[in-house]
Amino acid sequence: MRGSWCLNRRTEQRFRLLAISTVKSVAVKIKLLLCCCVALTLILFSATAASTFLLQSNQTPPPLQPSSDSDSRKGYSIVMNTWKRYDLLKQSIKHYSSCPRLESVHIVWSEPDPPSDVLLKFLHLVVKSKSKDGRQVKLRFDINKEDSLNNRFKEIKDLETDAVFSIDDDVIFPCSSVEFAFDVWQSAPDTMVGFVPRVHWVDSSNGEGNKFRYGGWWSVWWTGTYSMVLSKAAFFHKKYFTLYTNDMPASIREYITKNRNCEDIAMSFLIANATGAPPIWVKGKIFEIGSTGISSLGGHSEKRTECVNRFAADFGRMPLVSTSVKAVDSRNIWFW
Numbered sequence: 001m002r003g004s005w006c007l008n009r010r011t012e013q014r015f016r017l018l019a020i021s022t023v024k025s026v027a028v029k030i031k032l033l034l035c036c037c038v039a040l041t042l043i044l045f046s047a048t049a050a051s052t053f054l055l056q057s058n059q060t061p062p063p064l065q066p067s068s069d070s071d072s073r074k075g076y077s078i079v080m081n082t083w084k085r086y087d088l089l090k091q092s093i094k095h096y097s098s099c100p101r102l103e104s105v106h107i108v109w110s111e112p113d114p115p116s117d118v119l120l121k122f123l124h125l126v127v128k129s130k131s132k133d134g135r136q137v138k139l140r141f142d143i144n145k146e147d148s149l150n151n152r153f154k155e156i157k158d159l160e161t162d163a164v165f166s167i168d169d170d171v172i173f174p175c176s177s178v179e180f181a182f183d184v185w186q187s188a189p190d191t192m193v194g195f196v197p198r199v200h201w202v203d204s205s206n207g208e209g210n211k212f213r214y215g216g217w218w219s220v221w222w223t224g225t226y227s228m229v230l231s232k233a234a235f236f237h238k239k240y241f242t243l244y245t246n247d248m249p250a251s252i253r254e255y256i257t258k259n260r261n262c263e264d265i266a267m268s269f270l271i272a273n274a275t276g277a278p279p280i281w282v283k284g285k286i287f288e289i290g291s292t293g294i295s296s297l298g299g300h301s302e303k304r305t306e307c308v309n310r311f312a313a314d315f316g317r318m319p320l321v322s323t324s325v326k327a328v329d330s331r332n333i334w335f336w
Contacts, residue, residue, distance in 0.1 A: 109143050
């Protein structure tokens with residue numbers, strides 16, 4: 001009996017050791033299988049990411065195809081404000097002349113002397129050389145005798161497109177961004193569509209609630225809302241030139257001429273008052289090619305706040321409408 005018990009004991013131990021060995025072997029195999037799966041996943045992900053990176057880096061997404069209608073009203077015109085910055089003007093015209101749906105460029109000229117023959121010849125040659133696909137971008141100078149910021153919104157009799165892209169001579173956006181903003185504008189042609197948002201809010205410090213503050217980019221970033229897009233880079237309908245010239249309160253135009261500021265805020269007021277709707281901010285990469293401007297002067301925010309309150313009083317109400325909507329071209333980003 002004792003020998004039988006010892007034999008059974010040894011057999012049991014052998015089976016136990018065999019079972020433990022088998023379990024360990026299976027566990028090792030499972031771990032190896034899991035490691036292989038993880039490694040394969042990482043390899044596939046790396047390959048996909050690499051190909052995506054190459055696509056993003058080396059290939060520009062194709063622009064949205066314009067309508068087959070050849071009517072020039074399907075394109076847009078650039079109205080560019082400039083003042084004695086000829087190098088910047090040349091650089092900007094050279095860049096924008098290659099944008100696919102651009103029909104014409106109107107340069108708002110308010111200097112005492114007319115543009116030189118050298119400048120005219122250079123710009124016409126640049127526009128001609130940059131025009132593509134059999135089209136020819138028209139270049140025109142709108143000469144003004146009076147030096148006023150209101151000139152940038154004067155009615156243009158020979159403007160052939162409904163869409164106007166108002167731009168300063170010292171900011172450049174990629175043509176793909178401009179074309180996308182144009183598509184956004186076509187979906188809402190009565191509103192203002194632009195790249196540079198600003199905001200206003202009620203100033204409750206006086207306890208009356210009828211005063212307002214002007215907020216720059218950091219206020220937009222902090223609050224996530226805006227109520228204006230600046231005309232230094234914005235699309236709007238050409239009819240607003242007529243409204244600005246003929247229906248804008250004269251007191252506002254006089255204030256702008258005297259103070260050399262806030263014509264962009266005035267246009268935002270005008271369009272908001274006509275539509276009762278907010279503007280649309282388009283996300284885009286801006287390249288500042290100028291080093292100076294009105295915004296770089298001291299007390300800029302305080303002066304703009306004064307403009308907001310002055311214009312609200314002249315309109316008899318606050319027409320600006322706040323929003324948090326932002327248009328983003330998802331073809332140019334990985335996640336959206």
